[in-house]
Amino acid sequence: MRIAVDLLGGDDAPAVVVDGALRAFGADPDLRLLLVGPAEVADELIAMLRPDDRDRVAVRPVREAVAMTGDPAALVRSDSTIRAAVAAVAEGAADAVVSAGSTGATVTAAVLGFGRWSGVRRPALVATLPALAGPVALLDVGGSLEARPATLARHAVLGAAYAAVVYGVSEPRIGLLSIGTEAGKGDRARRAADPVIADQPLPAGGRYVGFVEGYDVALGSRADVVVTDGFTGNVLLKGIEGAYAMAGGPPAGGGAPRAAALLGVAGAVVVCHGAARADDVASGIALAAHLHRRRAIAAVSTLLAELTGANRITDTEVTA
Amino acid sequence: MRIAVDLLGGDDAPAVVVDGALRAFGADPDLRLLLVGPAEVADELIAMLRPDDRDRVAVRPVREAVAMTGDPAALVRSDSTIRAAVAAVAEGAADAVVSAGSTGATVTAAVLGFGRWSGVRRPALVATLPALAGPVALLDVGGSLEARPATLARHAVLGAAYAAVVYGVSEPRIGLLSIGTEAGKGDRARRAADPVIADQPLPAGGRYVGFVEGYDVALGSRADVVVTDGFTGNVLLKGIEGAYAMAGGPPAGGGAPRAAALLGVAGAVVVCHGAARADDVASGIALAAHLHRRRAIAAVSTLLAELTGANRITDTEVTA
Numbered sequence: 001m002r003i004a005v006d007l008l009g010g011d012d013a014p015a016v017v018v019d020g021a022l023r024a025f026g027a028d029p030d031l032r033l034l035l036v037g038p039a040e041v042a043d044e045l046i047a048m049l050r051p052d053d054r055d056r057v058a059v060r061p062v063r064e065a066v067a068m069t070g071d072p073a074a075l076v077r078s079d080s081t082i083r084a085a086v087a088a089v090a091e092g093a094a095d096a097v098v099s100a101g102s103t104g105a106t107v108t109a110a111v112l113g114f115g116r117w118s119g120v121r122r123p124a125l126v127a128t129l130p131a132l133a134g135p136v137a138l139l140d141v142g143g144s145l146e147a148r149p150a151t152l153a154r155h156a157v158l159g160a161a162y163a164a165v166v167y168g169v170s171e172p173r174i175g176l177l178s179i180g181t182e183a184g185k186g187d188r189a190r191r192a193a194d195p196v197i198a199d200q201p202l203p204a205g206g207r208y209v210g211f212v213e214g215y216d217v218a219l220g221s222r223a224d225v226v227v228t229d230g231f232t233g234n235v236l237l238k239g240i241e242g243a244y245a246m247a248g249g250p251p252a253g254g255g256a257p258r259a260a261a262l263l264g265v266a267g268a269v270v271v272c273h274g275a276a277r278a279d280d281v282a283s284g285i286a287l288a289a290h291l292h293r294r295r296a297i298a299a300v301s302t303l304l305a306e307l308t309g310a311n312r313i314t315d316t317e318v319t320a
Numbered sequence: 321m322r323i324a325v326d327l328l329g330g331d332d333a334p335a336v337v338v339d340g341a342l343r344a345f346g347a348d349p350d351l352r353l354l355l356v357g358p359a360e361v362a363d364e365l366i367a368m369l370r371p372d373d374r375d376r377v378a379v380r381p382v383r384e385a386v387a388m389t390g391d392p393a394a395l396v397r398s399d400s401t402i403r404a405a406v407a408a409v410a411e412g413a414a415d416a417v418v419s420a421g422s423t424g425a426t427v428t429a430a431v432l433g434f435g436r437w438s439g440v441r442r443p444a445l446v447a448t449l450p451a452l453a454g455p456v457a458l459l460d461v462g463g464s465l466e467a468r469p470a471t472l473a474r475h476a477v478l479g480a481a482y483a484a485v486v487y488g489v490s491e492p493r494i495g496l497l498s499i500g501t502e503a504g505k506g507d508r509a510r511r512a513a514d515p516v517i518a519d520q521p522l523p524a525g526g527r528y529v530g531f532v533e534g535y536d537v538a539l540g541s542r543a544d545v546v547v548t549d550g551f552t553g554n555v556l557l558k559g560i561e562g563a564y565a566m567a568g569g570p571p572a573g574g575g576a577p578r579a580a581a582l583l584g585v586a587g588a589v590v591v592c593h594g595a596a597r598a599d600d601v602a603s604g605i606a607l608a609a610h611l612h613r614r615r616a617i618a619a620v621s622t623l624l625a626e627l628t629g630a631n632r633i634t635d636t637e638v639t640a
Contacts, residue, residue, distance in 0.1 A: 131566065142499055145507040179462055179554040180594070187465040187551045214558025218566045231507045232552050234499040236559045238534025243563035246451065246538045247571050256563075274500070 001030060002058070003288045004085040004094035007037025008065035009101025010276050014041045017100065020281020022048060024289075025056070027282065031289055032056045034094040036085040038063055060084055060093075065101070076108045086113030089267050096268035096288035098259075100276040103142050106269065107262065114267035117301055119308050122146075123264030124155045125230065125271055126162055127237055130253035131220025135167050138217055140230035141237050141260050142271075147189035147229035152176065153196045157203060158263045159225035161303040164204030165296050166261075167224070171205035175212030175223030177232065185211055189229070197227070203303040218243075259284035261291060268297045321350060322378070323608045324405040324414035327357025327365075328385035329421025330596050334361045337420065340601020342368060344609075345376070347602065351609055352376045354414040356405040358383055380404055380413075385421070396428045406433035409587050416588035416608035418579075420596040423462050426589065427582065434587035437621055439628050442466075443584030444475045445550065445591055446482055447557055450573035451540025455487050458537055460550035461557050461580050462591075467509035467549035472496065473516045477523060478583045479545035481623040484524030485616050486581075487544070491525035495532030495543030497552065505531055509549070517547070523623040538563075579604035581611060588617045 005021050007014045014037060022045065025031055035042040035057060042059040049057065062084040064077055076083055082101055086109045088094045099106050107123055116123065126139035137159050144151065156174050163172035176197055178186035183194065190211070197208050209223055216222045218240050228236070241256035250256070258273035258280035268291045272284040291297060325341050327334045334357060342365065345351055355362040355377060362379040369377065382404040384397055396403055402421055406429045408414045419426050427443055436443065446459035457479050464471065476494050483492035496517060498506035503514070510531070517528050529543055536542045538560050548556070561576035570576070578593035578600035588611045592604040611617060 145499070177555060179465070179551060190551075214555040214560075215562030215565065217559055218562030228555075231499060231510075232555055235497060235534045235548075235552055236555055238499075239537055239556045239559050240534075240563040242535030242538030243560040243576075244567055245535070247564055247567035247569075249567075251567050 001289060001292050002032040002034050002094045003285050004034040004036055004088045004097045005285065006081045006085045006097070006099035006101055007035055007041050008081045009099035010272065010281070011274050013065070013100065016276060016278045017281050018045045019278030020276070021045060021285065023278055023282035024285035025049070025053070028286065028289060031285070034058045034060060034088055036060045036062055036081050036088065060088055076105050076112065080105070080109070082106055082109040083113065086110055086267065090114060095292045096270065098270045098272065098281070098284045098288050100272035100274060100281060100284070102274070103271050106271050107143055110262055110265045110267060110269045114265040117264055117266060117304060119304070120154060120158070120264035122151045122154070123262050124158055125260040126159060126263055127257050127260040129217060129220070129240070129256060131218065133220050134169065134224065136217060136220040136223065137163050137167070137225045138233055138237060139225070139227060139263070141233040142230045143262060145229060145231045149189065149193035149196045152189070152193040152227055152229065153200055156197045156208065156225070156227045157200070157304065157307060158300065159227055160202045160204055160206030161300040162261070162263060163224045164206070164303065165299040166291070166294060169224050171207055172224040173209045173222070174202060174206050174225045174227060175209050175216060177213070177217070177226050177228035178211040179213065181211045181213065183210065201307060203307045257283065259287050261287060263300060266301065268292055321609060321612050322352040322354050322414045323605050324354040324356055324408045324417045325605065326401045326405045326417070326419035326421055327355055327361050328401045329419035330592065330601070331594050333385070333420065336596060336598045337601050338365045339598030340596070341365060341605065343598055343602035344605035345369070345373070348606065348609060351605070354378045354380060354408055356380045356382055356401050356408065380408055396425050396432065400425070400429070402426055402429040403433065406430055406587065410434060415612045416590065418590045418592065418601070418604045418608050420592035420594060420601060420604070422594070423591050426591050427463055430582055430585045430587060430589045434585040437584055437586060437624060439624070440474060440478070440584035442471045442474070443582050444478055445580040446479060446583055447577050447580040449537060449540070449560070449576060451538065453540050454489065454544065456537060456540040456543065457483050457545045458553055458557060459545070459547060459583070461553040462550045463582060465549060465551045469509065469513035469516045472509070472513040472547055472549065473520055476517045476528065476545070476547045477520070477624065477627060478620065479547055480522045480524055480526030481620040482581070482583060483544045484526070484623065485619040486611070486614060489544050491527055492544040493529045493542070494522060494526050494545045494547065495529050495536060497533070497537070497546050497548035498531040499533065501531045501533065503530070521627060523627045577603065579607050581607060583620060586621065588612055
């Protein structure tokens with residue numbers, strides 16, 4: 001298992017990425033890293049390792065970072081660290097990519113380098129929140145920002161498969177985030193998406209439970225998977241993080257994650273928060289390692305393909 | 321000071337409303353109530369009061385409740401409790417309305433009974449979150465659900481005036497909720513609203529600080545007022561509430577409120593959460609009393625009128 005780490009991704013790169021990689025490396029003796037970035041940054045990291053550990057690290061020298069602003073497609077130059085990290089996985093030189101760089105650039109690089117899964121137009125970022133009864137998958141937390149019914153419906157399928165594969169939940173409960181639980185609650189996008197999700201089959205015995213609310217994401221009582229658009233999901237995830245900070249720290253089971261898995265492309269990608277600290281980068285690397293150990297991306301893709309074989313719903317707009 | 325209380329508003333009405341009214345009544349010796357609902361419910365409440373206190377309560381008998389679902393406009397029958405409560409304030413028989421009934425029905429009743437302020441097409445619900453450096457006003461938390469740039473811009477003005485009047489903040493800082501702080505971050509609605517808000521004057525010396533994120537609503541470090549659409553605001557408010565519950569309880573300064581003030585109509589209205597408990601109803605009544613003591617609605621309206629006199633920006637759609 002080898003994780004490709006984008007040394008130049010994130011507001012405080014490369015320092016926090018180096019620190020985070022060192023922490024992840026120390027915590028997991030099976031972990032191998034492919035450092036993607038300037039050779040001198042990689043060398044600095046390697047110099048901090050015990051000599052015995054140095055053969056667990058390889059380097060792919062690249063000089064270009066991707067800025068956090070502007071048009072992601074234009075910024076994803078072929079010589080950027082994120083493009084090189086994705087290429088390393090596509091070539092088989094690594095098993096998963098971790099970056100704290102621009103989310104838009106990472107998603108674009110992953111789509112270009114891995115390709116989308118059949119039937120998925122908009123890859124989704126899925127965050128795992130520890131809740132009372134078990135983990136809750138919240139998606140999308142920023143992969144795409146529009147709330148089209150077909151995208152929400154497709155993300156419900158992705159989330160159900162993810163919960164089954166990564167959390168081992170059988171018959172996962174899928175909720176659509178809205179502002180009340182009664183049918184008809186919510187804005188036009190949710191009212192349009194509700195019947196579309198209700199009418200489609202879900203993988204792994206997943207069941208659609210209808211609308212859920214903001215509390216349910218933190219508490220997890222009503223759904224294992226909460227589906228929303230990437231704008232609302234990102235705002236909510238950060239709001240929950242702020243609330244835990246305000247309350248004096250996260251609950252015992254863990255707080256709001258600062259690393260999320262990308263679903264919908266044919267490769268394992270973990271996106272860390274742009275303002276990631278070393279711990280966040282380490283968590284992201286650990287998540288990537290966990291996804292690889294579970295063969296999660298392949299397993300989710302298989303569940304999706306089985307479902308797509310059984311019916312023809314794809315992520316193209318449905319007129320409600 | 322007399323607060324009109326909708327006895328039939330809320331999922332657990334009238335029981336929790338009666339309990340909440342009794343608590344509010346016990347906590348504030350200057351409070352007077354106008355109970356709007358079935359006479360037998362009002363009589364039951366009055367029977368629980370000490371004889372000395374009974375002259376602080378009046379009754380307006382009404383039989384009809386408004387259901388939580390369906391089209392609010394159709395549901396706001398002229399003989400509903402919420403219409404009667406608004407009418408009581410419009411006639412001068414009470415000073416403010418409190419309801420835990422359907423938000424849509426309450427907003428519609430308030431618009432019909434009080435009229436909108438000039439230049440405000442979409443009244444906003446504003447929630448106050450206690451944060452580290454002082455209160456944060458979050459609006460809209462469910463008054464309207466669409467994220468039109470002109471509505472967000474108008475709500476920035478309402479929020480600035482509210483923070484100045486109700487919290488006594490001079491030169492309030494106004495932020496627009498998005499998924500990153502750099503210019504250009506966010507969905508189409510935020511990117512379009514950002515320059516519109518930046519270009520408009522704000523009351524009370526308010527300053528627009530640009531994009532803020534989910535954390536800033538709970539922590540309050542970057543803005544005194546956070547503007548968003550009612551869908552996102554409602555989800556976020558409930559997410560923060562869930563996080564506090566998950567963390568073992570709200571922080572010392574107080575948690576996410578379950579009562580919000582309506583801004584944009586010519587009368588004082590407080591909307592409590594539909595699943596309000598007695599404490600929430602009591603908080604809503606206390607908020608209504610506070611708004612009345614500060615003459616908040618009139619003062620916000622005056623700030624708004626001064627600003628509207630100085631320029632001609634109104635809440636009609638701006639083509640970005």
